[in-house]
Amino acid sequence: MLFRQLEYFVALARERHFARAAAACYVSQPALSEAIRKLEHELKVPLVKRGRTFEGLTPEGERLVLWARRILADRDALQQEVVALQTGLTGELRLGVIPAAAATVALLTDPFCAENPLVKVxxxxxxxSAGIIDRLRRFELDAGLVYPDEQDAPDVTVTPLYSEEHLVLAAEGLVTGAAGSVDWAEVVELPLCLLRPGMRGRKLIDDALSDRGLTAGPQLETDSVATLFGQVATGRWATIVPASWLRTIRPPAGARVLRPNDPVTATIALVTLATEPVPLIVRAFTETARSVRVEGDSVGAQA
Known part of the structure; x- marks a missing residue:
């Protein structure tokens, strides 16, 4: 009964609305409200500010919802451990991924799913990156792929996975000559489409260009990897992409992949909560991620 009350309470904290929380838990609104009232009675503290509508959690509720999420996460991990002893690893692995690793993650999830066919990912x-860390702490994610340089937290385990080189993907005809390399001064003169400002992948490029006395002036900005490839496919655009994308996403027909003469690289890391014991499903994915070789011979520059 306690677990059910905690589930309803966490759902209400997430949805910020009684009806939506009840729907998410597949119960009636009165049943959800009554379960939370019983939880408040058992804990002897008010958890929810009540009015005609949901008005938020009390200060006690804001603190206790963190414990509720942890208790439910530990329960799920315990259940997975027990079932795994009998039938193999089962359950759900929830991953958060930055745009730079949106294509790379397939190189990790594919072998993980092959090794653990009963796990849903x-x-x-x-x-x-910061949003992924926050959702880990709220037990809404199990693991994430991030840029680790800004993540210095004792409650997070950071496992560097690979060093990512950035390449130029340009529509045919935008770059002349047979060489498979290009200078950054030439790149900024191309009709560029890039990730939007504020995203870590874009900041990486902007900082690298600034160090070289250059500035990018893209006409189109997006938060979507697919949009960048779609723009290049029209035949009029160029973009800057992580090399590993080109292992899982085929370049548009006729597009050229060029390696900058002065490479820009960044580290991609796996992050998980530094908890003990580590949930079995997280341990399994970490082992898979460590065993996969992503960098190196991913894609060569194409003339």
Whole structure:
């Protein structure tokens, strides 16, 4: 009964609305409200500010919802451990992924799914590194792929996976000559489409160009990897992409892949909560991620 009350309480904290929380838990609104009232009675503290509509959590509720999420996460991990002893690893792995790793993650999830056919994997892409860390702490994600340089937190385990080189993907005809390399001064003169400002992948490029006395002036900006490739496919655009994307996403017909003469690289890391014991499903994915070789011979520049 306690677990059910905690589930309803966490759902209400997430949805910020009684009816939506009840629907998410597949119960009636009165049943959800009554369960939360019983939880408040058992804990002897008010958890929810009540009015005609949901008005938020009390200060006690804001603190206790963190414990509720942890208790439910530990329960799920315990259940997975027990079932795994009998039938193999089962459950759901929830991954948060920054745009730079939106294509790379397939190189990790494919072997993981092959090794663990009973596990369901949910991947949320387009997230920022800080947002992934925050969702880990709220037990809404199990692991994430991030840029680790800004993540210095004792409650997070950071496992560097690979060093990512950035390449130029340009429509045929935008770059002349047979060489498979290009200068950054030439790149900024191309009709560019890039990730939007504020995203870590874009900041990486902007900082690298600034160090070289250059500035990018893209006409089109987006938060979507697919949009960048779609623009290049029209035959009039160029973009800057992580090399590993080109292992899982075929370049548009006729597009050229060029390696900058002065390379820009960044580290991609796996992040998980630094908890003990580590959930079995997280341990399994970490082992898979460590065993996969992503960098190196991913894609060569094409003339």
């Amino acid at each position: 949910r991947v949320d892409t387009g997230l920022e």
